[in-house]
Amino acid sequence: MSNIPADLRFAESHEWARLETDGTVTVGISDHAQEALGDVVYVELTEIGNVFAARDTAGVVESVKAASDIYSPVSGEVIAINEDLNGSPELLNSDPYGAWIFKVKPSNTAELEKLLDAAAYKSAIGE
């Protein structure tokens, strides 16, 4: 059983999204995703200023096993990237909900409502 915090929203592609009090959205990958990937050894981060539509490719997570695309769960402009992941990509394994990957200024916060809540994500991954 993986950890699925109740205050987050999830994409079917296993990203989590958290709406912050300042209106920005923080994005990472779920505990279930990191578990399936295995040891993460490299994260190709997006760049600040990139503008995404929901479900656009927004980086790559590479584990010892394989490379896996990260998709932006919402539309918007990238305002921050977690550069700690350059030196310590394994943070995605050890702390998947602390180790965020990027933050976006969403262009349409209603898109968050279309993402899965914790219960729906739990059932989507068969737990």
Place this chain on the structure above:
Amino acid sequence: MGQRTPLFDLHVALGAKMVDFGGWDMPLHYGSQVEEHHQVRRDCGVFDVSHMTVIDIVGSQAKAWLQYLLANDVGRLLEPGRALYSAMLNTEGGVIDDMLVYLTDSGYRLVVNAATGAKDLAWMRAHLAGFEVQLVERSDLAMLAIQGPHARHKIAELVTSARGALIQHLQPFEGRSEGDWFIARTGYTGEDGLEIILPAAQAPGFFNDLVGAGIPPIGLGARDTLRLEAGMNLYGQDIDESVSPLAANIAWTIAWEPAERDFIGRTAIEKERATGVKLKLVGLVLEERGVLRAHQVVRIAEVGEGEITSGSFSPTLSKSIALARVPMATADRAEVEIRGKWYPVRVVQPNFVRHGKALI
């Protein structure tokens, strides 16, 4: 459901993530592949390699038959206990499989790959005509590899005194029977260690004893990164039936002498050698961050193109490494395409780590 080794239930109980490997349900890792990799380089760990196929060769013409079947020459095994590595070629000079061959008191013991076992046996049986030889597939046996700098010392203390004494005295690439166990100082990690072939019914108890003594189980994931760092080929990835041993960094295993020894594939690879080998297997090191993967394209300025055959992240070197087949004229620089971008790589001897030490 795939085939299962005698240790399947133990792997599951130990929390292994099980995956299909050549038709077998095998442990990929038991938590962290990278930690397991370091465990073997720094101390030791135990692998279940019971999926590999053990074939005993007996009969008055076993030697002559293997000298015809294999590119290396079992005539070089001068006394029981000695072992050699060989490719088995088809008539075009492609590699049907690679294997270890031990000379035993009663004949020869071959250890071939899991996914190719059935194919190998069919090929061998098709070439028996005219030889007084019997093949005995030993599916009654299991095989454990205990690898790492402390492997022999630790195992010697956990087995009978006779087996412990044998383990202390074994030379590299030597394998001998003790009772119903066959103990060899061989492996696939670039570290010292043992491969122990024993009756399947004894394998779960022995494996349990090892884990209980603090020798952790290691999955196939770490086995792959360990062998990649050691520059060892993986059949089906770095070598296959379309690849000549001359283009696979295993030309040293071809016994050209005596010249009158006729082995399957000899004519083809002699012709290739005479006309000039066009490709070679090299090592690549990515100096930038990123991960090299099998099938990525390698570009060598003013020379041509090649392809990565195996690539991964090297836990020991903390950077990505790969094996690649490239044109013979390739020198020390190349580029690799990763997701549409070209990254510079260093071209090195395909031998990155041995006995815990970086070689590049």
